Structures are given as structure tokens and as C-alpha cells.
Amino acid sequence: MSARDTLLASIRRSLGVSGDEAPRRRVVADRLATHPVGVVPARGQVAPFERVALFIKMMEFASGTVDLVSEADEVPSAVADFLRRHNLPMQVRRGEDRRLAELPWQREATLEVTTGVSDGAQLASVSHAFGAVAETGTMVLTSGADNPTTLNFLPDNHVVVVDAKDISGDYETVWARLRNKYGVGIMPRTVNLITGPSRSADIEQTLILGAHGPRRLHVIVVGEP
Amino acid sequence: MSHVATSPRFKDNARAALADADLQASLKFVEVNFIARRREAADRLPEFEALRDAARDIKDHTLAHLDLYLEAYEARVTASGGQVHYAATAEDARQIVLQICRRLGARTVTKGKSMIGEELAINDFLEANDIRPIETDLGEYIIQLRGEIPSHIIAPAVHLTKAQIEADFRRVHTHLPADRNLVEPTTLLAEARGVLREKFLAADVGITGANFLVAETGTSIIVTNEGNGDLTQTLPKAHIVLASIEKMVPTLEDVSTLLRVLARSATGQEMSVYTTLSTGPRRADDPDGPGEYHVVILDNGRSAMLGGSFQEMLRCIRCGACMNHCPVYHAVGGHAYGWVYPGPMGAVLTPSLIGVDKAGHLPNASTFCGRCEEVCPVRIPLPRMMRSWREREFERHLSPATVRSGLAFWALFARRPRLYGWATGIAARMLALFGRAKGRFGWLPLASGWTRYRDFPSPQGATFQQQWRTRRKRSSDR
Amino acid sequence: MPPHGNKRVGLFVTCLVDLIRPSVGFAAAKLLEDAGCTVEVPRQSCCGQPAFNSGDRATTRAIAEQVIDAFAIYDYVVAPSGSCAGMLRTHYPELFRDDPNWMPRVDAFCAKTFELLSFLVDVLGVSRVDARFEGTVTYHDSCSGLRELGVRIQPRRLLGTVQGLTIKEMQDAETCCGFGGTFCVKYPDVSNAIVAKKAANVISSEADTLLAGDLGCLMNMAGKLQRDGKAVEVRHVAEVLAGMTDEPAIGMPESGGAEAKP
Numbered sequence: 029m030s031a032r033d034t035l036l037a038s039i040r041r042s043l044g045v046s047g048d049e050a051p052r053r054r055v056v057a058d059r060l061a062t063h064p065v066g067v068v069p070a071r072g073q074v075a076p077f078e079r080v081a082l083f084i085k086m087m088e089f090a091s092g093t094v095d096l097v098s099e100a101d102e103v104p105s106a107v108a109d110f111l112r113r114h115n116l117p118m119q120v121r122r123g124e125d126r127r128l129a130e131l132p133w134q135r136e137a138t139l140e141v142t143t144g145v146s147d148g149a150q151l152a153s154v155s156h157a158f159g160a161v162a163e164t165g166t167m168v169l170t171s172g173a174d175n176p177t178t179l180n181f182l183p184d185n186h187v188v189v190v191d192a193k194d195i196s197g198d199y200e201t202v203w204a205r206l207r208n209k210y211g212v213g214i215m216p217r218t219v220n221l222i223t224g225p226s227r228s229a230d231i232e233q234t235l236i237l238g239a240h241g242p243r244r245l246h247v248i249v250v251g252e253p
Numbered sequence: 254m255s256h257v258a259t260s261p262r263f264k265d266n267a268r269a270a271l272a273d274a275d276l277q278a279s280l281k282f283v284e285v286n287f288i289a290r291r292r293e294a295a296d297r298l299p300e301f302e303a304l305r306d307a308a309r310d311i312k313d314h315t316l317a318h319l320d321l322y323l324e325a326y327e328a329r330v331t332a333s334g335g336q337v338h339y340a341a342t343a344e345d346a347r348q349i350v351l352q353i354c355r356r357l358g359a360r361t362v363t364k365g366k367s368m369i370g371e372e373l374a375i376n377d378f379l380e381a382n383d384i385r386p387i388e389t390d391l392g393e394y395i396i397q398l399r400g401e402i403p404s405h406i407i408a409p410a411v412h413l414t415k416a417q418i419e420a421d422f423r424r425v426h427t428h429l430p431a432d433r434n435l436v437e438p439t440t441l442l443a444e445a446r447g448v449l450r451e452k453f454l455a456a457d458v459g460i461t462g463a464n465f466l467v468a469e470t471g472t473s474i475i476v477t478n479e480g481n482g483d484l485t486q487t488l489p490k491a492h493i494v495l496a497s498i499e500k501m502v503p504t505l506e507d508v509s510t511l512l513r514v515l516a517r518s519a520t521g522q523e524m525s526v527y528t529t530l531s532t533g534p535r536r537a538d539d540p541d542g543p544g545e546y547h548v549v550i551l552d553n554g555r556s557a558m559l560g561g562s563f564q565e566m567l568r569c570i571r572c573g574a575c576m577n578h579c580p581v582y583h584a585v586g587g588h589a590y591g592w593v594y595p596g597p598m599g600a601v602l603t604p605s606l607i608g609v610d611k612a613g614h615l616p617n618a619s620t621f622c623g624r625c626e627e628v629c630p631v632r633i634p635l636p637r638m639m640r641s642w643r644e645r646e647f648e649r650h651l652s653p654a655t656v657r658s659g660l661a662f663w664a665l666f667a668r669r670p671r672l673y674g675w676a677t678g679i680a681a682r683m684l685a686l687f688g689r690a691k692g693r694f695g696w697l698p699l700a701s702g703w704t705r706y707r708d709f710p711s712p713q714g715a716t717f718q719q720q721w722r723t724r725r726k727r728s729s730d731r
Numbered sequence: 732m733p734p735h736g737n738k739r740v741g742l743f744v745t746c747l748v749d750l751i752r753p754s755v756g757f758a759a760a761k762l763l764e765d766a767g768c769t770v771e772v773p774r775q776s777c778c779g780q781p782a783f784n785s786g787d788r789a790t791t792r793a794i795a796e797q798v799i800d801a802f803a804i805y806d807y808v809v810a811p812s813g814s815c816a817g818m819l820r821t822h823y824p825e826l827f828r829d830d831p832n833w834m835p836r837v838d839a840f841c842a843k844t845f846e847l848l849s850f851l852v853d854v855l856g857v858s859r860v861d862a863r864f865e866g867t868v869t870y871h872d873s874c875s876g877l878r879e880l881g882v883r884i885q886p887r888r889l890l891g892t893v894q895g896l897t898i899k900e901m902q903d904a905e906t907c908c909g910f911g912g913t914f915c916v917k918y919p920d921v922s923n924a925i926v927a928k929k930a931a932n933v934i935s936s937e938a939d940t941l942l943a944g945d946l947g948c949l950m951n952m953a954g955k956l957q958r959d960g961k962a963v964e965v966r967h968v969a970e971v972l973a974g975m976t977d978e979p980a981i982g983m984p985e986s987g988g989a990e991a992k993p
Binding site (some may be wrong): 030031034035036038039040041042043044045047052053055056059060063064065066067068069070071086089090123133138144145147148149163164165166171172173176177178180181182198200203206213214215216217218219220221222223224225226227229230231232233234236238239240241242 | 279282286298299300303304307311314317318319320321322323324325327329332333337338339340341345362388389390391392395408409410411414415416418438439441442443446449450453454468469470471473478479480483484485488498504505506507509510512515520522523524525526527529530532533534535536539540542550552556557558559560561661667707730
């Protein structure tokens with residue numbers, strides 16, 4: 029018997045089942061297919077503008093910072109402002125995300141924008157989020173050439189752009205959107221749910237930002253919900 | 254080769270812990286901070302209690318169908334290009350990890366925090382096979398420098414003071430200037446970040462644990478605040494996930510419920526900073542990510558817990574709330590428990606994994622105050638299960654002979670109220686004879702466990718039942 | 732006085748009260764009688780908790796059968812102890828779960844069993860007591876009473892009606908005192924560490940008197956406070972509520988003894 033068979037047999041023996049029982053199989057198949065929703069906090073179930081306000085409040089509570097711009101075209105200056113505010117070099121790395129590629133970066137003449145993964149040498153990166161969850165102030169980012177995962181973790185400063193209409197009230201909305209985009213039961217290599225900058229409280233419970241991931245997380249919300 | 258459990262020496266461990274000034278100072282932080290923060294987080298969310306009930310139900314449902322969810326999970330992992338391995342024992346798991354590392358010619362391995370990794374003593378094993386494991390969670394890194402095991406399941410170095418950590422950094426990071434300033438915790442963190450950044454980038458293989466495995470999508474989830482787990486799993490050639498069978502959760506919606514109670518119960522955060530869902534290796538169009546993705550599914554005694562008195566223990570989502578609220582843990586810290594899992598959850602789980610003959614002290618060293626069960630996000634009846642272990646010890650005659658005979662002697666009387674009344678009447682009179690003048694005893698024969706630290710109050714002279722009957726007789730005689 | 736018919740209460744006095752401090756039993760009886768109940772005390776030994784928590788289920792079950800039979804004739808069973816009442820009310824059913832012969836009797840027994848303060852306030856609707864006690868008190872919430880039976884507000888509500896009495900809440904009133912039945916003698920070092928914290932909190936509250944609803948906890952805390960030479964007096968809350976505080980406090984000598992208060 030393979031290790032797999034041994035384990036399944038052991039589990040079945042303890043549960044007193046054979047594994048072939050149709051009712052059990054049906055129950056499991058149903059749950060996987062219909063993925064019923066559980067208890068969803070009322071907190072995020074608010075009107076769109078309130079959702080954005082809630083998202084900002086929760087992101088700031090988690091020590092992130094938030095900027096609002098009415099048009100996508102304003103993003104490059106918002107990014108440049110962020111770098112200037114923190115005396116950072118005018119350099120950012122981004123992925124191939126079309127929503128970032130199409131922005132008028134040239135309006136910020138001093139800002140050098142490179143494309144690709146991070147190798148640890150970059151101080152600032154820009155990603156475009158798949159979405160965000162107002163309930164807890166969480167960004168949702170998906171892996172791929174559009175927004176390489178290393179950009180989320182290696183640079184000291186992470187700027188994340190999100191469309192206001194992609195800020196949902198709850199996680200359930202995000203799962204539905206992911207299923208829609210990637211297919212049922214299919215996920216990208218990584219989905220990062222990011223709630224603020226990196227932190228540690230391992231030294232006498234003192235909270236310090238910038239453990240291994242970014243020291244700063246800056247969110248730019250674009251447009252209206 | 255697993256951590257040799259010192260659980261049989263719990264009493265000695267406890268005594269040493271009580272005398273350890275650094276540890277006692279650190280434990281004060283645990284008691285004050287964790288309890289308050291969880292309370293605040295729970296108060297901020299009106300649905301918290303309903304979520305706890307839902308979380309419990311999801312876990313129970315999954316455990317009752319675990320075989321089927323495992324099959325579904327494996328199919329999805331394989332479909333996404335990953336590989337599932339099954340390990341019945343710790344040794345099986347170690348061998349699987351070693352084979353993957355050897356095949357890839359791995360020389361260094363970065364590690365995210367994994368309690369299963371501790372259970373396997375995987376670090377010692379890799380070192381013995383010329384592969385260097387480097388802990389990347391700051392707390393784990395610190396204790397790795399000290400050659401210690403974690404003292405808490407989510408805050409592994411919680412037993413250490415800042416001064417102790419500084420001393421270790423100075424001792425080990427000899428490549429840095431000796432006169433550097435390490436007064437502030439921020440400087441220590443910055444130093445760890447710098448040292449570990451190089452290791453992240455150089456590692457051949459990254460090993461993480463998994464807070465949850467999602468059957469619907471073949472996904473493993475890790476939850477960190479530092480981002481170390483993400484760097485561990487993204488940069489190297491291969492990502493190995495160590496997960497025990499009960500980490501399984503059916504769907505993304507189900508895992509949302511569990512995530513909603515996890516961070517709040519653990520640290521009082523709304524969500525941990527990084528909750529990462531990983532599925533398979535990098536795709537064709539991924540510019541980064543591991544080329545291989547392996548999940549090692551470990552049994553190590555858990556399948557035997559299904560269908561029995563300890564099944565509910567498999568609901569545990571490793572939040573640490575129970576130990577954060579435990580007066581025994583606050584007094585002696587995690588190392589006293591002597592193995593991987595401390596506190597109330599350790600007291601219930603450890604005997605299942607290493608035997609109640611070795612771990613018997615753990616479920617006995619509890620006052621059954623019930624705070625653990627009160628705060629457990631999945632409502633595990635921890636005191637009841639600790640009592641179940643005591644029952645097993647009693648049945649197997651594992652409790653000390655003096656305790657058994659003392660209990661038998663007492664039971665002789667307690668089962669016979671008339672005899673009991675007679676004996677206690679005498680005892681009350683005898684003790685009162687000696688004790689009434691001062692009101693208490695500083696010492697009593699056979700009661701040194703009590704009188705070592707406390708006085709014992711003197712009985713009032715006759716038992717209540719005797720006095721009651723006398724008074725009633727008197728009033729009915731009138 | 733609440734307008735109740737004459738309720739027959741079987742007083743479950745508890746083994747510690749019976750042996751060490753009968754005055755608690757008399758205080759409980761008085762409170763129940765004042766509230767309009769008839770109190771009787773059938774011959775009894777123990778609720779079985781020492782055996783239960785030591786894993787001796789057979790002995791526990793034998794004792795439980797005895798208790799249920801002895802108290803069968805009463806309308807209510809009331810115990811001046813959260814831990815004993817918790818044992819009777821919440822744990823007895825576990826002992827009889829596979830026994831359909833006993834379950835109806837057990838269910839009936841549990842449904843009518845209460846901790847003293849909870850019975851007075853929640854069942855009888857008692858809202859005040861006629862007692863006087865000059866001084867400040869602090870109240871320790873015994874674990875079983877609090878977490879198994881929800882006893883927290885009731886004692887405080889009644890204490891609030893005692894003339895001359897002020898309540899000063901201590902830090903961590905709801906934290907365990909370290910008694911835990913046999914725990915305190917099996918793990919004395921750990922128990923001592925826990926009761927030391929409790930004693931420090933009692934002292935910091937600056938109350939003259941420590942009260943609680945469980946004699947085990949009270950003996951543990953009194954024993955520690957007195958070993959440390961502290962003057963705080965320790966009593967069962969029933970004694971104060973019944974206005975029966977002539978008896979020396981726990982661990983104190985009779986008046987006229989070496990350490991009597993002036």
C-alpha cells in the first residue's frame with residue numbers, strides 16, 4: 029500500500045467509513061461546488077462610498093497610508109509625491125500590468141520607472157492590486173508578470189494602486205471575482221492578502237515596522253467606487 | 254531524531270521557570286498584552302461569537318469527511334503542477350524533505366515558522382545531513398541562535414528579554430562592528446533583516462508550514478506579520494509545505510471564516526499583515542516564484558484521534574489564545590511543558606502524539622479554570638479533554654500510587670455518607686482541638702503540598718451536618 | 732420578600748463547608764429561609780469532584796447516584812459553591828450519558844440545582860438583603876461559578892445592598908486563584924505562583940475584606956495572605972449577606988485568642 033493509501037485507510041478506519049458511501053461523497057461534492065457563504069460581518073456591507081471610507085480607515089489602522097486620486101493619470105504624480113515625502117530616490121520598479129504601463133509616467137520627468145521582478149536592490153515598487161477588502165483594510169494582489177510577487181516583498185517601500193470600484197466590502201466578493209477570472213477551482217501561483225506594512229513584535233512585544241517585507245505600504249485609490 | 258520531550262520533568266522545569274527572573278519579566282508582557290488585545294478585537298466585531306460557532310462547525314464537518322477532502326485537495330494540487338507527499342510518521346516526513354533537497358543539490362534552506370517543522374525536529378535532521386536550515390521568522394531566528402525550541406506557538410521567543418536577544422546577536426553576528434548600537438529594538442530588527450535578506454536570496458529551497466490547506470483549489474495558506482514566509486517560498490527553486498492532516502478546510506469561503514477568528518484570537522489584529530494563498534509552482538508566465546511546489550501531509554498520530562474522545566483537538570487552528578489566557582502558562586512559560594506544544598492545547602495534544610505515559614503531567618497541571626475554552630476560536634473543550642487524559646491515566650494505573658491510594662481511602666468514606674459523617678466529625682474535632690487557638694495551621698502532616706506556601710484554616714469544631722442535626726433536634730425537642 | 736410558595740430546598744452544604752467552616756452553611760440556610768424557602772439537609776458527603784478530576788469515573792458515578800437519590804424529594808438543590816454546583820449541574824450528565832435509565836432523573840436533578848447567589852437572585856428574584864457590614868470588600872470570581880454558571884453580577888448586586896459596605900474591585904478579579912482542587916497540592920510551586928499574584932491584587936485593592944463564593948478558593952487565598960502576614964480578612968460572601976460575621980474570619984483565631992482584633 030502506498031503512503032497515500034495507508035493514510036486514507038487509517039482515516040477511514042477511525043471514522044468508521046469505507047469512503048465509498050454515496051451520501052458522504054455527495055455532501056463533499058456539494059460543498060466544493062457551491063462553496064456556501066458563512067457569517068459575513070456587517071461592517072463591510074455598506075454603500076460604495078462608505079466602503080472606500082471604511083477601507084481607508086482600516087488601512088490606516090494597520091499603519092498603511094492612503095492617497096486618493098480622481099483619475100488614473102494622476103497616479104504618477106502621486107507616486108512621485110510619495111517618494112519625495114520620504115526622501116527616497118526617484119526610482120520605482122513595476123510589473124507589466126497594462127493599467128500601470130499605460131499611465132503617463134513621462135509627466136514626472138525625474139522619476140525613473142523600470143519593469144520586472146525585484147532582486148532586492150530596489151527601494152520602491154509599484155503594483156496594481158486585483159482588489160481590496162474594506163472589512164479589514166486588506167489589499168489583494170495576484171502573482172504573474174503583471175505584478176510580480178517579489179515586488180510585494182523585497183523593496184522597502186511598496187506602492188499599491190487600486191481602483192475604487194475594486195474595493196469590496198468582504199472577502200467573499202474577492203473569491204467570486206477570482207473564480208470568474210481564473211476559473212472554478214483554479215488559482216494563480218500566489219494571492220497575497222496584504223494588510224499594512226511588514227511588522228514584528230518578537231522583541232519584548234514592541235511593535236516595529238519593516239521586519240522582512242516593506243517598511244511602508246502606500247495605497248493609491250483611483251476614481252470612484 | 255525528534256526533540257527529546259522533557260515533559261516527564263514538568264515539575265522540575267516549572268521550578269526552574271519560576272526561579273528564572275528574565276522569563277518571569279517576559280511572561281508579564283504575555284499576560285497583559287495578549288489578553289487585552291484579543292478582548293478589544295472581539296469587542297470590535299459584533300459577529301465574533303457567531304464566527305466562532307461557524308468556525309467550529311466547519312472544522313467538525315471537515316474532520317468527519319477528511320478522507321474525501323484530502324482526495325479532492327490532492328487532485329487540485331496535482332492539476333496546478335504541484336506534488337503531494339504522504340508521511341505516516343515524522344521520520345517519513347523527514348526523508349521526503351531530504352530527498353527533495355538532495356535532488357536539488359540544496360545547501361541552504363530558509364524556513365518560515367512551522368510547528369510541524371518543530372515536531373519533525375527538521376532543523377537538526379537537515380544539519381546532520383549537511384544542509385543548513387535558516388529560520389527566518391525573527392522569533393524563530395533568535396531561538397535558533399540559542400539552540401532553543403519555541404516557547405509559544407505564535408511568538409516563539411516570547412520568553413526572552415531584549416537584553417538577552419542583544420547578547421545573542423553580538424555573540425553570533427561577529428562580522429558586524431562590535432561597538433555598534435543595539436539599544437533600541439528597531440536596531441535589532443534592522444540587523445536581523447540585513448542578515449536574513451542575504452540568506453533569503455541565496456537559499457536553494459524554502460520550507461514553510463501551512464495554517465490551512467484549501468481543498469477546493471489545492472491551496473496552502475500561510476499567515477505572517479513579517480513577510481518572511483513569503484520570501485521563503487517565493488525566491489528559492491522549490492517550496493516545500495509541511496502540513497498535518499487536520500489543516501484541511503473545504504472552500505475559500507470556509508477559510509474566510511477561520512481567518513476572521515484566527516488573527517483576532519492570536520494577536521488582536523483584524524488580519525495578520527500577510528495572508529498568502531499559494532497554489533502550485535510558478536506558471537509559464539510567472540517571472541518569479543518557485544519552480545517546484547511540494548506539500549508533505551503528515552499524520553504522526555492524528556488519524557488515530559479521529560472518531561475518538563480527542564477528535565475535537567483536531568479543530569485547533571494554532572492561534573495561541575489558550576496559552577495567552579492560561580494562569581499556569583503565565584506562571585511557568587512554554588518550555589516547562591517540555592515539548593513542541595505548550596499551554597492548554599499542548600496539554601491535550603502532546604499525550605496523543607508522544608503518549609500519556611511521557612506527557613501525563615501536562616493535562617494534570619491545570620486548575621480547570623476554563624479560560625482556555627472560553628477564548629478558543631473553535632470552542633475546543635480543553636478542560637474536558639484534559640480530564641479524559643486523567644481518566645486514561647487512572648484506568649492504566651499511571652497516576653502515582655500515593656494518589657491512587659489516597660483517593661481510594663477517601664472514596665471509601667465519600668461513598669458512604671453515614672461513615673463519612675462519622676469520620677469527618679472526628680477529624681473536625683481533632684483538628685479544631687489543635688487549631689482553634691491560633692485559627693490556623695502552619696504545618697499539617699500529609700499536607701506539606703499545601704502548607705509549604707500557605708497556612709491551613711482550623712475547622713470550627715463539629716461538622717455542619719452534626720451541628721444542623723443537633724440544632725434541629727433541640728428545636729424539635731422544645 | 733418575594734411572593735413565592737414555600738419552596739423546599741435541599742441544601743448541598745459541600746464537603747469543605749461541612750468540615751472546615753459550617754458557619755457558611757448556616758449563613759446559606761438563613762439567606763434561603765429569609766427568602767421564603769424551607770431548608771433541609773439530607774445526609775451527604777461530597778459532590779464527587781475530587782474523584783472526577785482525578786479520572787476516577789466509577790467512584791464519581793457512585794457518588795453522583797447517591798446525591799441524586801438523596802436530593803430527589805426537594806424542589807431545589809442549592810450549594811454555596813460555584814465549583815460544587817457546577818459539578819452537580821453541568822458535569823453530572825456526562826457521567827450518565829449512555830444510561831437511559833438514569834438520564835431523566837439526572838436531567839430533573841440538574842434543572843433544579845443552583846449555586847446559592849444565582850438561586851437567590853436569578854430564581855427567587857431577591858434584590859436586597861437586610862445586613863450591615865462596615866468596611867470595604869473585594870470580590871474574587873471563582874472560576875467554575877463564573878464560567879460554568881454565569882455567577883458574577885449576582886453577588887455584587889446583593890453586596891451593594893449591605894449597609895455600610897463598599898466594594899473595591901481588584902485587578903484581575905476573574906483570574907484563577909490557583910486552587911484547582913488537587914492541583915494546589917500536586918503542583919504546589921505553580922499553585923503558589925498563581926495565588927501569589929492573586930494575593931498581591933487583593934492587597935493592591937486596599938479592601939479590608941476578601942470575599943468569594945467558594946470555600947476552596949477562600950482557603951487557598953486566606954492561607955497565602957496569612958502566611959505572608961497580611962491583615963486582610965477573608966470570608967464567604969454568604970456570611971456577609973446573611974449578616975453572620977460574628978464568627979472569626981477564615982484562618983483567624985476565636986476572639987480573645989493571641990491575634991484577635993481589638
